[in-house]
Amino acid sequence: MSGVGHYDVIVMGGGPGGYIAGERLAHAGLKVLVAEAQALGGTCLNVGCIPTKSLLNGAKLYAHALYGEKFGVTATGVSYDWGAMQAWKTTTVDTLVGGVGAMLKRLKCEVVTGHATLIGPGEVEVDGTRHTSEHVIIATGSEPVMPAFPGTQGNPKVIDSTGMLAVEQVPQRLAVIGGGVIGVEFASLFAALGSQVTVIEMMDEICPFMDADVAAALRKGIEGDVTFHLGSTVTAVDDATVVFTARNGEEQRVEADLVLMAVGRRPLVSGWGAEEAGLDVSRFGVVVDDQMRTNLPNVWAVGDVTGRSLLAHAAYRMGEIASAHIIDTAAATKAGQVMRWHTIPWAVYSLPEAAGVGLTQAQASERYGEILTATVPLALSGRFVAENGVKAPGLVKVVADAATRTVRGVHMLGTYAPETIWGAVAALETELSIDDLRQVVFPHPTVSEGIREAVWAVRG
Template sequence: MNTKKYDVAVIGAGPGGYVAAIRAAQRGAKTLVVERRFLGGVCLNVGCIPTKTLIRSAELYRLMQRSAEFGILTDNVRLDLTALMTRKDKVVSVNTGGIDALFKANGIDCVIGEASIPAPGKIAVNGETYDAANIIIATGGRPAVLPGLEFNGSTVIGSTEALSMTRVPERVAVIGAGALGAEFACIWHSFGAQVTLIEMMPTVLPRCDEELTKRLAQIWKRRGMDVRTGTKVARLEHLDNGVRLHLEGDSPGSVEVDTVLVGIGLQCNSEIVAAKPSLGIRLGKRGGIIVNDRMETDVPGIYAVGDVTDRTWLAHGASHEGIVAATNATGGNMRVDYRVLPACNFTSPEVASVGLTEAQAVERGYSVRCGRFQFAANGRAHALGETDGMVKIVADSRTDEILGVHIMGPEAGELIAVGALAMSMEATVEEICRTIHTHPTLSESILEAAEDYYGHGIHTRPRKK
């Protein structure tokens, strides 16, 4: 039997892989995708999309409990977890079905199975071997496990199990206050669970600007969440009716809960490379495939994108890397600029950022000045009933170059695109000030933060001289 030949073969159909495949096909390449489980990868099936669907339900539930503030009287607001999960599954199905349709529309062949790379230029799956002039590895990641806190599917779970729960636990501990853990903590807290959030770093969302995250922790505590930073789990003890966690650090002691969610992030699915050292592809200390800014590995014709590279751990970052890899694999010349890579934590309230934090900018030697604006002074935020949070612009005081934009508050994930675009266009703070913003909108807060940078914000109290 003749071996099938492809210009580009992509292993993995998550946000990095399926985007890479479509871009390669758009550029005229005969393209193959091999996916071992389901189209869309973790993000569409057991990650970004289902999580945000639950977050939407949590937002509505929380809002309905406050409906009297808006002049709407409701009685006996109840949570139907079965219906909620059914909607989540429907949203996932629509999105994954869309990928299948796009593959067919672009003439992309797709094989379901476990792939291996027996040699450069070759892919093996389901007993067949395919020739591929270029290979893009997009195998993603999986929930990381802490020693002593291994998942058992009932009292100790990961994010995948959390997306299919049949009841809201009365008491839950979330270990890890990064994006994954913090989002689930907010979901369960909105659904009425007693939540203890445990983070070993000094602040929640440790990668974000500390000024915002300290305020975020205060907001959560005010709402009744038990937030313990600078604290880690020393030991887990199984009880007849749950789990007891023994803690050490800034908040020592113990806490008894029904369910523990370990949400400390992901680990790379790089076994496809680790199992074949003769390929000559290097792995980093955390198991990620080492690539350059063209997404090339050490082996010509083999690229890697997304979580398997241990670079961004962001779906949109993986998609952009996929476009870069596919472009280069089909004769183009493109590089990734990680300087402008926005991120959003879909917590309550949301926290989004792009560029450097204030601390990072100082550490890198910039002469830093910041502009700030509180959503409590924004008219649209008051109309929405969501006034917690702020916008912060970090800039170089010598040139007014924007180094970072950080937003905590309503629709932060949507607003951060303004900051990303400004940085991509190398706009200065002054150029934001010159841009007319629609009223009344949340986006005016970005304008106000830019005005505050110069000390003349309209809706900000004058700075003390």
């Protein structure tokens, strides 16, 4: 061990939650150290959100070029270049990673590359160098889950999402184990590029966090050659053949060229001193309150490591809340700076896209008993029809409790859904009622008008 540096705050991890905390704290004039073992930006920026969206954008452009005739645009000799798509992905990632580093440098936030270990409150070691601080923020992120099915260990044809982003060529046949966000986005990506894709999901529907109507519509609307086996349990992998027990109890096999293990991610809670430091860790992740405090004094945790919401934008907000309380806890408390878990939106960037926030119809019924709900097709939006046609998959569903008519959930399927859902988030944050939302003026023509149509369709 060598050297000792003292800081106001040490941030363990440079992913979305960590680097946004570093930015906010340094902007307030605090002396901050961000320790990142690999590259700034974490999973999201390097091997998650950004690279997948870069490749999906290429796949969507390719699909649009192939099927543009009905819009009066005919392209001949349409093809895609996987190598060029990968190069665009790399350029995008490098640009954004560089931007994060430049921002932290401009704010005089010190960044060190190395493995950080929590020694205890106010004490962190980075590759043998001991540092002290008034506060520590843990932002160690998450890792892919790789179940040990027979035939998966050491099998080069079974890869996780990180490996899928780096494949040298598009597989002709792709088997995807897991029908969550990661599995659905990769299935959509490669199906759009011509792969024959099979998705094997143990639950009765894909993306079980979604409202059931939206999940079913998304599954049916995904473009390309995609087959779903729902309610099915994988038992083994033989080379690139997946063996599973189908819903009816029969054993089935899917032959593929490559197998993507996409059963989710889990908080990274080991290997950095959590247990040794006495941190409270449950089976879900590091335990925090709504201000992101852990059980240790002046030790905070944000992002995936908490297990509360494994989404980059949730990590951003957690980092901001922890930072606000470190900077001035009295002011942060007065301003209501707490994590409101029920207003974290989700988004899936498949073809078609989907997004939502709040309670599903089933959850609202369980919590409130009597509810109000309405579902309308996005074909009621002039822009949606102009850009997609009336038969394209798209809908908006609104859920409210009957007693107060307060909006409790908004769920969307179709073009621009992820870009539009923030308005529904604001409605839930401010607890608008169906009647309040009816008074909001939506710009025309926009896909967002689907929300207006849905609230006016509510009866009761």
